[in-house]
Amino acid sequence: MGPRALIRILACLLLLVPAGSGAAVAAEGSCDPEGAPILGGQAEVADRGRWLRYICPEGKYPHPVALRACRSNGMWSPLRDTQNRVVAKAECRVVRCPGPVEFLHGTWWPRQAWYNMSQELTFSCFDGFTLSGSGVRTCLPQGTWSGTPAVCDDGGGHCPALGVPVGATVSGGGLRAEDEVQYRCRSGLTLLGSAHRTCLEDRTWSGTPPLCRTPYAYDTPRDVAAAFLASLSETVEKAEANTSLSDSQKRRIRIEPGGTMNIYLLLDASDSIGTDNFTRSRDALSQLVEKVSSYGVFPHYSLITFASEPHVVISTQDARSADANWVREQLEGLKYKDHAYKAGTNTRAALEAVYHMLVQQEEEQLRHGPAPAPVVNSTRHVLIIMTDGKTNMGGSPVPVVKQIREMLSIGRDIHNPREDFLDIYVFGVGAMVHLENINELASKKPDERHVFYLRDLTDLQQAFHDMIDESETLSMCGLGWEFEKARDQQKNPWHVGITITRPGKGRETCKGALVSPYFVLTAAHCFTIDDKASWITVDLGDRSQPMTVERLHSHPMYKIGAKASAGIPEFYDYDVALVKLNKAARVGIDNGVRPICLPCTEGTTRALRQRHPGTTCKDHEQMLLNPGDVGAFFVNQHPHEGRQVLERKNVLVKYGDKRPACEADALKATIYRNVTRIDAVVTPRFLCSGGIDPYVDPNTCKGDSGGPLIIAKGKRYIQVGVISWGVVDVCRGQKMQGKNRSPAYARDFHINLFTVLPWLREILADEDLGFL
Template structure:
């Protein structure tokens, strides 16, 4: 070989080495039409609101294959197949895409096919949807009895053995989301102190006694995830602590409406947090700063389409909950870094830049891994720096996966150490998308020490498209005012009981009305809104014949806490219906007032829930036999047959404008907490020669009582964050409020529901 040839060869080798070194330094290389194409990762400083540098990726034509398939289904392809593009699998109804619902193009390759346990799968298929295998309830039967009858659209029927009553659903159908319709069937006996808690499909319960203080525990079959309470205790008010236990598969999902409900609860907390109140029990968030944090997965397996869906979801929610003084931060995280964006301006203003315009998916690392722990570390630092300031922390972790970095559940426990009363002032919600690792994400949510919760903190949705469906709920648009038993303020813990009651705030009791008559007869009573046209009150308020003949002078004032006969928010009465069996002994002491015009519901004007109606089916599980037996069961659970049990304790609340002392009325609405007494103790402390019937129950508080002027007002109790009226203020033992052994007597509303059902047709009775 000549020297010239040798020199030429050496030059070519040197050039190749230089190019190779350059390409190594610049990043990954792929060949497109025979030419090298580069993907360059550049570490840039974060924006002004962030603490951690973020990695910006600039991709040049990294195209993914179009040869992917799914057995039994089809693929929705993106317009381009470059890095960050998302292709979605589509399957016929009754089937689901396994192992994933979508894949992301990452540097020329589609993200891997792995199941929820991160095990590799060779090909994508549309699998038939199966629900958890059903089982007959304890003391009951199932038809068909085949436990394999659990495919999409399969329906099973349940019944109970003689002597037991069926609670929950008599039939359930396997739905397209892998969930059974309806509620868990349970066979119960009324004499149980707490109702039979049932056994979840796919699970086992330990403990078969349902007496006061009994504890039951639950486990799930191998491969299923336990959600809800592992352990539940029978409480003195006859309900179980915690929330209902379920066992779930990895490919069954929550509904967007479930998530919408909790997000609406948070909105309510935020909007009432600035209101003053005399009691932290009525509104524990009064005078507290609300800090909302959204921890958002921006890793390589999320994809541009899904990331943009998340940003739109956040923009939509933040606009709806924005209030002066609120603090909102979004912490984006990938495998190696975090980036914090603060929303510091009202997003409803036209010149406020949305998250969709402030953040781009290609600013984050293309690596497939993700590190939620780094986002929680950033949150921990924020909580630490806040010190002892009064803050309500609400956190959303939105994730597709978790596979590296610090353990999130441990970091959450560290965060709780820096929050005073974390059960009240720190909430973390998890939103898992697709085949997110549910056991890991469930572990992020710390258990609440409070005995009764009823709230849901983890949600698993099939795709990022589901986030859009959250805002399809009409309750976002204000029609939620029509829902019964909702207070406009958050409620937590019991109210301290002080004789004479505690001054109520606006919207504390939005169903409470003040009723008065002008001219001929002096009428001043209370009542409750049970529909937009009907008021429930006490018959003895209107016993004079002059009342019925002068209804044009009988007025109902609504939406107020300050008693006034001059309010613009009042309406006259069209019809007065007194129970035909009412007598001077206050038996059947119930009246219905039909208004001349409909009420318009609002924050301060809402209706109360009534027993034995469709409104309380999910609040008080009851047998699905005749309406009469359904109502009888609810009476037992809500009033314990008017307080017949010595062991059970049922507290409720009364409110009114009654006398502070004899002939001295309150100007402002006040409330008090009272307890139903055992029926056997009521006659001995009743008025002389006054019969005590099963249409009544008696109750008293610690230095509190209903007084003259409170008559007709509601006795309400709370079930799962909703309020149900179980009594009507009727009379007291003494004419002097609080004199000696003061005791209030109340009309038993469940006993009177037949009368209400006969006249008020707007309600649904089932």
């Protein structure tokens, strides 16, 4: 994707709904987990003993259930299978994939009812028919098949032939206009997608391709991300929302200049959710808001928590509903106990709150006079529902979805169905998901998936990250993985190791930060005037082989010996360098490689949630380096338990009244003991950190030289400095002297990137960073 290929995750409706069994739940920890073991796996309690979760090894699943509730009588809920039969004991069973029931105009091999993990299934067509889709599919560890459904087609129909999902039967089957087909999954499997599809006049099929799933067949985060992205737009355009698109154009979310996107966040706080899941869901929502707001668009948010009743925390009509910072503050202030005394599950009421919000929006517009197109009808509404699909009060939520569609004039006019103005994606999360119900709520659109089933909230976090990741989009700089399973390099994907191997003179190492696919920013003092590019290699974290270098660019004003005649042996002014790689770094989520944001670029404008054009470089400086103590961090790499770990060290940049004292300690460096003037060694191009006021700052080590000094803005990271030099190498000193605390005069100095911007602009002119 190009630099304007922005993801279209622009609305989120989260529902985490309980089982709806109506049974009372016991007090904390009153059920004995030792009395409910699982054969071949392990059991763990959750939410302070109110739930028991079964965990099986890879390739196995808990039978007959993965989750049991602690009842009021002090007993765990009974074990019942899909036929509601009582099972004597829980056990981990081998994951298997269901076999085909029928395959039109062809055959398959081997012919089995069930297939083991890694087993292959091969399809072939009869004479006169051409095979499309996946001719060979593999049974995956989560109980799903690789690839896409195989189809045999002779090209003679008005509409193309349709495949039959593995595990399903089909009836109807005509390929003429208005012909219908119906799908049914075999016993024990649940259909996801469209059970009925119609051949349309435009030679396409209505609805979305169906799948037949076992109760334990989860989607992987990567599969979810890929399928979700496939149904989302490649661009976010500032265009009139009612503009018609040709059939050849991909479906897009279109944002008007005034901002016509509503994001609805509905968070379940009912009894069976529990504090742990509520907190994780709230945090995931906060992360999603942070990321969505970074794409340079300014949607309006709504936040609703619900249990027996909904509580509208934020309405899309609130004056600050487009302020992502404020929205995140409201999210982070939510408490699970707010619904403690009315802790049922009323999904219908939660959706009705959204519907009434639409009505209020239209009424508000009418009070201000008629307009050519009602705002509510020209606004995109995309719902992402995360639920188990079960409710225990209020009735079915499906009729409310129909009301919302009617309100938005969707489906009234066959020539202008307006389906693009409402998308409902449903994410089932956890062991209590009711697949049939979540499928009923989801949108059914051609060649798109709108319903997904994830194992747990950790997988949900990863899926959310994957599906909004733009690997080649520099406007998404400074974005690291934040979920629990992320590796160190994925959390700090800009981190770079640099090695200079001088023939006959040994090696020197420094750190740096990837600022574009071709360039690494580091310190000039890492190199000598005689160093050749061929002596330098760059380690991009998880890459197996270091990258070679095409050219080294040190700042032309940097001269380490510029003041040697004045008794100053080392002078670090303009201590910055750019290393150009021989080939572009493979930026991506898998290998943990992504550029960090640089000040005064379009990417940082988006990270700061400012509008472009209109934001200036001075605006960036004021937002990032306000006078006072500025919170920042650097990344220290060190060995731990046999491996190299990356650890963020938080510091305060002394940018206010503490700055003079910070700079004055520079003269306590051994090499400056005979220097009397601070400005002889500390120029305006330095930022200063360290010391013990207002608290003890961590200090950089010698090996940290060249690394970035970073300021976090929400979940986005912006480099403001390059680590240059320190008053004392506290790491070496503490190791030699056995000290645990740095001296008060231990200070670090970093080149302020705002002061070397002309040089950065010149060297990085072809990197499409969009310097302001």
